[in-house]
Amino acid sequence: MTKIGYARVSTVDQDFEIQQQRLHAEGCQIIRSEKVSGASREGRTELATIIEFLREGDELIVTRLDRLGRDTRDVLNIVHECEQRGAFVTILDPHVSTRGEMGQVILTVLGMVAQMERRFIKERQREGIHRAKSAGKYKGGAIRIDHQKVRDLSASGIGATAIAQAIGCSRMQVYRVLNSNKS
Template sequence: MAIIGYARVSSLGQDYEQQVEQLKNYGCTKIFSEKQSGAKKDNRKALREGMEYLREGDKLVVTKIDRLARSVRDLQNIANELDEKGIGLVFLKENIDFSTPAGKLMFTMLGAIAEFERDLINERTSEGRERAKKQGKHMGRPAMPEKDIKRALQLYNERETNGMSVNDIIQLTGVPKSTIYAEIKKLKDKEQQ
């Protein structure tokens, strides 16, 4: 059985040496470390390498939950993947060992709490959106002034004579590229009817 550590900091200016020291003190014989945002598991090369390195009966040790996962869903996915391979998971700061019955219970409770929290947030967001609609408030990005859109389309159509690129037009008028192209498409669709 190997005890493998994983250390991560979010930015290049941060240092993971303290994490590495804690992992060594726990007994980790190999440590995978990286300076990378934890937002997406796919971006974390050292984590992927560590997951591939681990074998049944091994244990992955991390100093804190947020060093391994940025969301409960991410944590659940990683923990389930490790569990299916027969690999233990330990968080030092939280004193959680997912290979024990108490650790599995804690993991289940974290998942249930996170799901409850997600449902509450979704419910509040829906209620807020409905309340805003009833009050006549505009939802989403503010509409571009019609005169700015017309000016952008005019400049777009005169590109050969004015020498402007689409980026120049965006800079001058403030009309986003997506709006310019959407309006051009509308005009072409009208012409084809």
């Protein structure tokens, strides 16, 4: 049985060191981390890799349920895929595991709460933007990466992964910049 930790943060300027430390303290022999939104499973290659290599008796451990996902269906699908491989899922805060009978029920409820929380966050964000626009203070989000540099590196034949590493962003962001140039 192998304990495999999964740490995730949503943006490149966030840090998952605290999650990694907690997973190490729980005895995880392997810890995979990524900086990508938990709104869906799209682009979550580290999670996909973990699930693909789970063996019977292994345990996938995350610090909180929202690290696994913010959509109830995604979370339940992840748990289902792990169980199909004979593996267990454990959430550290609050401590819930699919090893027990009630684990599935509790995970379902927690997944619904995480999804509802995401909706509340988006609603508050929209309200804040609307108020700021009404007051003439909203100018959009700050550009975090140099779009021209991305285009120049791509034009020189450098691949998306290398560009993302050089600039300090995700491949998905590189593709968005390159695709927005085509429009």
